Amino acid sequence: MFKSQTPVLFAINGLTALAFSFIMPIMSLFLVSELHTEPALIGLYTSLTALMTIVVSQKLTGLIDKGVPSKVLLLLSLAGIFSAAIMFSLASEFWHAIVIGCLLMPVASSSIPLILTVIRRYADSTGKNSAKLNSQMRSAVSFLWIFGPPLAFLSVDQFGFDNNFYISAAIAGFVIIWIAFLFQMPVVEADKVKNKPKVKLPTAVWFLGIVILIANIANSTYINAMPLFITHELGLSKSFPGILLGITAAVEIPAMLLAVGWAQRFGKSQVIRFGFVAGAAFYLGMYFNTSINIFLALQILNGLFFGIFVGLGITIMQDFSPTAVGKASAFYTNAMLVGTMIGTSTMGVISQYFGFKAPLLLCLGAIICSFIGLILFDAYIANQQRKVQCA
Template sequence: MCSLKGRRAWQWGGAVRPPPHCGLQCWDVLLAAPVTHPAPPTHGSPVRLLLAVLRLPHAARLALSVFLLGFALSLAVPFMALFAVQEAGLSPLQLGIFLSLNAIGAVLMATRLARWSDRWPSRKPLVLLTLAAGAAAYALLAVVRSYPALLVVGAVFLGTGTAAFPQVFSLARAALQEVPGDLAERAMTALRSVFSLSWVVGPGLGALALAHLDFAGVFALASGCFALAALSLLWVPGRPPRATVGPDQPATAEPRRAVLWAALAFVLYGMAMSMGMTFFPLFVTGTLGQSEGLVGVLVGLCALLEIPVMLALVAWRGPPPVARLVTAGMGLFTLHFALLLLAQGTAALVAAQVLRAVVLALLAGLGMTYFQTLMPGRFAAATTLFANTGSLGGMLSGITAGAWAQTFGYRSVFLLCAALTGAAWLLMLWRGQAQGGAMKGGAVKGPDTAETAGAAHPVSAPRG
């Protein structure tokens, strides 16, 4: 029998293998002992890191599903306000009520599904349910024009379909939970960049479909993409989360109050995001007198610019902590809305979309990771909390922005958005300073410290 003392087990491809001179007994000892997979070196070249992410198990199927989900949304969402006003004849206030009911349904369904998802032995049935609801929602929007019926479709079917985003990403994170080191977290940011890639082509094709197929054709295409997204997940395992504490994650979660303050900042961000997305097409076409095609081009440009920023975050070897990047994103979003407020032509709109691309790469790409850092070991709960802040922001913004736009005009909405994101930025700054003071006093370490997952890499999250 060969002794392991003084010897190093071979490491190959993240797995522990016996030295060639060891016998079977030596390998049995290795198998019997608990093995901690070493983290892949974060000092490798960006190309090697990206290739390692692409070779992860189920990466292709997950990427295809995420792309189709994003493509479905990118076809329909940019033109939802135009559909409501031009096709269904809704007033700005009625549009706000419709969007608010959508958000209420999304929050309620996503919260309930998240609780089930972290407890069930397989989360796949819930993921498929949300994708089926999304397919049904857009199939119904292709034919329904009655306002009461639209409210039902929005609250029930669109609300449930909105939960597909956190459910698909929590399924992806659980499917990758055996991956060593921080590759799983890098993969999550890479998947988010795939989601952005779908928005590069989706809005432009949506505008083309709108010109030739009308709103019914756009929504039918979106419905089909939801169905295909579900089909590509049939062979991805729906394993439950396995909570572990390793060297790349904090041993304890953030206090509930810290999580609530972070959630409040993201609700304010979600309000501004929802208002801006809803009234941007109406501002471009109604106030500035530009074409609907320009709306699709600008939205696609933003998504195109997001991708290199997100991929840079995946491969960045020595970044600031996640919380610091998120705070910077809040500040940049304030500048984005200030540019829109002052915009008089296409040049300012393009500049605003460049800023928006950086903001979305930071906040949409790292926001999910940020909440997973605050709530280690709870994939669906953390991802759903992040998604629910956006849904709650949309719910609060719907009636508010509708009444505001009806009273003061479309341009003034961006002043309100700038105020909301400015408040979120100040809140994140205050939270960071308070956390720094608590750390000096010996409090629990948070995501801004080197001992946590976030400090190691901007896409690192606790491996729950």
């Protein structure tokens, strides 16, 4: 149907993210409001799910580097989303969510690094600009997230959580059909894969992974705390958090697309630094603000931060590990997952004893640390380059 796989990848990437948008943003609210879980236990759910996802995603993305067809792996991961959504709709106890989170969500979440790996390989095989393609693909995700989270929270507010999960399952089922009939990628020859030496991730990638991890502590803490803060402490409707996330997603799109040009002019790392500054200003504003209109306006800063962060973060990490793109993509996703695990766990404990507003201070502290970490990363890279030149 398509001579180029670019529109096919756009659809797979965007619709997979849309399926997640009916699960991930509402999860903390689902655990507390529907399953009557204590806030501190949100961290237990997130930690166990993240740890299992790290193991599973590392294995699945590693299979791509070993020559296993990416189509098969993508179908498996989408089946995970479909199954998880159906099972969440049947859950009535906290331990049900734990079982689903440990058994099905790791397979479902592996779709993210798998798609990132496929996109990078497609860019390399077709001669496309990987930074530009990554940003364009991510902008498609943000475009759909303009509608996804608002519809998810509205659905929860009007029809309950079950309806939400059914929508997610339906979208995942559609993507499974799309992949089965339209997705095509060149198969890596088995002999080349067998003879390919194992490549270790460079130190620079590990360093950058720490920066990404800390930055995502801030983002994940906010995403999980904000719906509870808005609904439980401010008494606003359950649909309002979705509106905030939708505005953020709308700002992310131009931020990602513009970030590519900014990176070519000023450098990827410098642009990411600017994004961290925008993030710090956002969290500071959210903590001290009480006006709904200002809440809405502040999402511009959040969109700038996250659009730049995810638009350039994966590209710069892949740039430092060109011979192991799959491993670098999985490492990026796992760094984000560990950040989510730490952020959500800490958020749950803080919220249990200090309320749902206090975690915003954790967000601010984490983004400041990530800014400092990026400065140290740049100094490390400059020092390594000087050593190479002297040698």
